[in-house]
Amino acid sequence: MTAEELVRRVITEQLAPITSYVMETSLEELDADSLDAVRMVQDFEEALDVEVSNQEISKLKTVGDMVELVKRYGKDKITA
Secondary structure (H helix, E strand, O other), X not given: OEHHHHHHHHHHHHOOOOOXXXXXXXXXXXXXXXXXXXXXXXXXXXXXXXOOOHHHHHOOOEHHHHHHHHHHHOOOOOEO
């Protein structure tokens, strides 16, 4: 699974199915609040068996930020 696929899966499970988005799509545009961001990161943590700091979570503003977070923390567990 790629980082993009994991992010799409988690967003779909936590929020709603996404038919299209770009990396610049903000979490606000997806109607996600800070609690939604925490829940999505918890799913990433579980899938990747990692722990993400609250400081990192607070930096998440776009889909691209989430993909980069997954790439950084899951470098040994996701495909390119």
